[in-house]
Amino acid sequence: DAKTTQPNSMESNEEEPVHLPCNHSTISGTDYIHWYRQLPSQGPEYVIHGLTSNVNNRMASLAIAEDRKSSTLILHRATLRDAAVYYCILDYNNNDMRFGAGTRLTVKP
Amino acid sequence: EPEVTQTPSHQVTQMGQEVILRCVPISNHLYFYWYRQILGQKVEFLVSFYNNEISEKSEIFDDQFSVERPDGSNFTLKIRSTKLEDSAMYFCASLYRLGVTDTQYFGPGTRLTVL
Numbered sequence: 001d002a003k004t005t006q007p008n009s010m011e012s013n014e015e016e017p018v019h020l021p022c023n024h025s026t027i028s029g030t031d032y033i034h035w036y037r038q039l040p041s042q043g044p045e046y047v048i049h050g051l052t053s054n055v056n057n058r059m060a061s062l063a064i065a066e067d068r069k070s071s072t073l074i075l076h077r078a079t080l081r082d083a084a085v086y087y088c089i090l091d092y093n094n095n096d097m098r099f100g101a102g103t104r105l106t107v108k109p
Numbered sequence: 110e111p112e113v114t115q116t117p118s119h120q121v122t123q124m125g126q127e128v129i130l131r132c133v134p135i136s137n138h139l140y141f142y143w144y145r146q147i148l149g150q151k152v153e154f155l156v157s158f159y160n161n162e163i164s165e166k167s168e169i170f171d172d173q174f175s176v177e178r179p180d181g182s183n184f185t186l187k188i189r190s191t192k193l194e195d196s197a198m199y200f201c202a203s204l205y206r207l208g209v210t211d212t213q214y215f216g217p218g219t220r221l222t223v224l
Contacts, residue, residue: 032209043113043200043215044152051209087152093207095140096165099152 004088009104012078020073020103022088027068031090034097035062035073039084044099047073047086083107111135113216115201121222122191130186130219132201140204141184142213143176145169145197152200158184191223 005023012018024033035047048055048062050071055062061074075082087102114133122128134141143155156166158176175187184203188195198218205211 034212038152043202043218045215046212049209049212094204094209094211094213095207096142096154096157096167097213098154099144101151 004090004100006086006088006100006103008101009106011106011108012075012082014080014107014109015077018075018078018082018105018107020075020086020088020105021070022072023070024088024090025069027090028092030092032092032094033062033064033068033071034089034091034094035060036087036089036097036099037082037084038087038102039081044087078105078107080107080109111214113201113203113214115199115216115219117219118217119220119222121224124193124223125190128188128191128221130188130199130201130221132184132186132203132216133182134184134201134203135205135214136182138203138205138214140164140207141176141178142202142204143186144200144202144215146200146218147194147197155186188221191221193223196221196223 034049036044038044048060050062063072085102085104087099089097116131141158144152146152154167156170157164173189177185200218201216202213204213
């Protein structure tokens with residue numbers, strides 16, 4: 001399985017942007033980069049995914065390095081509701097998602 | 110918005126007992142999954158299910174586990190003889206189709222406590 005490396009935890013202030021990094025140096029050419037998050041006491045939920053180009057949706061942006069060995073999830077204005085564990089996952093067909101430890105994001109008011 | 114539902118929200122059982130965890134996936138989805146999360150640990154893939162068959166399973170999914178889609182709506186995970194280490198949150202997920210135009214949708218989980 002392609003592996004990802006994320007910081008264990010990060011802190012942000014409310015209303016400020018947050019950049020959550022993920023390293024995936026062994027990514028294969030067919031792997032998509034998926035981001036999910038898990039709010040406290042809830043199941044994981046999809047955030048965003050991409051292959052090569054940067055992606056934007058209503059929740060976040062995904063910036064992918066040109067060599068695809070790293071990516072960054074960008075929350076443009078963190079809210080208290082964004083406090084969660086964020087998971088970066090590599091998968092080529094969205095089938096068996098293998099979660100790592102993720103990054104626990106704390107948002108301070 | 111359609112959602113995956115799971116019942117019960119919390120199940121307490123005695124070691125050695127059988128438990129069945131139930132999930133109702135999103136109605137037009139074709140792929141179904143079970144994951145578990147031991148308290149304080151990462152989410153672990155257990156099994157994927159498509160066309161009434163297991164398509165993939167992890168090393169955790171041993172002979173004590175089984176899955177079934179007994180009718181057109183429910184998807185169940187059975188643990189035949191529970192152990193203390195089976196205590197965890199169990200999440201069901203469903204997906205409309207493989208590929209990256211769709212995403213997995215997760216249920217809220219069932220907390221299983223084995224005493």
